[in-house]
Amino acid sequence: MENIVSPKHLTQLSDSWVLWFEVSNQYLVISKSLKELVDIFLDSENEDDFHSQLRSSSDLSKHDSHTYYTEISELLRTVNRSPENELPKTSNLPHSEETDFKATYGFGNISIAVNYGSLAIQNLIHPQWAHATVLDGEIPSIVFDVLQKDHHLYLFRNQTYIGHYAVTDYHLLQGQFALQLINSLYNKSESDWIATFHASTVCNDKEAIMIIGDSGNGKSTLAAVLMANGLDVLADDFSPLSAKNQELYRFPSGISVKEGAFSTLKPMFQDFDQFPIYTSSSKPVIIKYIPPMADFAEAPSHFPCQKIVMVNYDANAVSEMKAIKLEQVLETLIPESWLSPLTSNSRLFLDWIKEVSCYELTYSDNGIAVSQFKKLFDS
Template identity: 35%
Template sequence: MNNKLAPTYQRMFGKYWVLWYFKSNNYSVIETEFKTLLDFYLHSDTLDEFSAKISSVDDVSDVKTVVNNLDTYLESCNASSASQLDASPAYKTSKRHIERQYRIKDKLITIFYDTDLVEKTIHPSLAHLETNAQPKKSAITFDLYTDNGQLNLFKNQQLITSVPQRDYHLVQGKFIMQLLTVIHAKEESDWIGTFHGSTVSDGTNSVLFIGKSGKGKSTLCALLAAHGFELLADDVSPMLSDNSHIYHNPTAISIKEGAFGTLQPMVPGFDDLPITLFNTTKGSLKYIPTKYPNKDNYPCKAIIMVNYEPNSKTQLESASVKEILETLIPDSWLSNHPKHAEQFLDWLVATPLYQITYSDTERVIETISAVFNGLEDNY
């Protein structure tokens, strides 16, 4: 009855449906029963017609309450969460207190920071790429500084984003997106999205590992990298629209203090890596640089949600699309272009979804190796 609020795209995953809404760029996961009611509602012209349709499948005593619930659901799905700046902050050269240069492939990147604390939001993950060379001109220049309670990111003195200082992670994600456009010679509009997850390759295919903070995602990827796998991307995994491949993100792997003991004997030079203390929530961190992969992009053939539990058995199970998206979506950036949303859903439908619980490092490496072997058999 209110078709203007209808989802733009929808895909079925077993007992779940994933709906995408163009107006808000929101993804919603609902069960089949609710989807049936929603379809009846969207394809009815009057309340009486809707009432007749649902009475054929369910005994509903209060149709108006059902309609109100559906209206509320659709309005929330169509509500945009994007915030707008009241005013665009002006660029200030006077904030250039710290200068760092990084060489990534054949590109030279210069970043200016205003304080040591702001520098810690970006530099530790790129420190292994720092160079002291003084070429004629950088490929790109970034400025990152705080002003009036806002954290501002500029590229070539043009504002990219400005967020409250407490939301520094949003600037980190936006910076990586801009960095990737430079090193892969792409535009931001070329990407389906940047997923909050780490991607590992066996040289043929890749697997995206996701998980909430502290669940062992980065530690597992560091273990795999130490045992012959290629780290394609840590924490931010970009997918290109042209081929739906995950592309290389050159930042180092961020490791929390709780994993130091596990990785120390496996990572050469681990003790020499500096400790970064950014805030009390994250605690002490070390950043492990890894070798460049043989290729800068691979097809992603599976998603695995990681859950480290002390003294647990290693267990690989199927995961629901609801569990996967509830973990993947919140800190990911996904393009709002309809073509990209459709590509994302098509890729998701064709991709096996798993969850793994582990504590034994040897066993989990064997299990992940078996997953990769299975992907090669299937493709």
């Protein structure tokens, strides 16, 4: 088929298949029955051949066959389109310069300085790292510049251009900055990561459990509650998975909690009232960042993760934890995360994810949620 390429990787789950397409770095989760139709489509020379093969195994009308053919064709063409990358001319790049908005952050023996082009740009990144601020002193290990020119935000690392993003897509800048930060902390490059998941992760001294959920479902608040009850927050909202060992790594940002959770969390953290108040960059809501309790320089940096919990806070629900199918988790996990475009890393992701056990926690009672997580760590 013209412009249509078969998936590079295929992995069978319990009731479905996951297909990965290299050119677009897209994953499709499809049913077994649709997988059979896709196989016939890819094996067919044209629509008549497709219809003929279907008729040999099922009593399907020409009209229905045409509908299947058209829909599968459009689906596969979509996942075989290369993403468009706008590359700026070097002459159009803004020049790095000292600004009035500069901060230096300390992580053990690594110090990272960031020059922000304006207060508005600083407010996109600084709040979640404010707890790690140190006084200017020694020459920083790494220097980032985050600048604006016209309607784009530009990111530089040690004066090397990293990328640029429309001001309206500032979340892409935030994600790339986070990726460059963990590269700096662990002396790695983008190719060393299988994925960075939009998920919070908690751990004990042996393993990690990843927490996922739609925005507003309480995953960061739950992570803070679990930390107050003796667990370690390995990462909040940004959980990086290494290609070397397929383990999740520590991301030492503050834990973002919304105003609605302040009254719940205040009794759990002695200095809660002293934590600065910010306005979220994505929504007009008040938030605070709770500093991680673990010392980045001394705490273990990575743990294996073989359990994912999808959480949903519902004040009127009966709290319960139950096992769910991986397919349900992938519907949330894949669209919300950055997944490496490298063929080898995609294979590692599929090999890792199919061994993960998945659960759903609906909760209204924090005490029950804590006990369920501790029970899950012990299982």
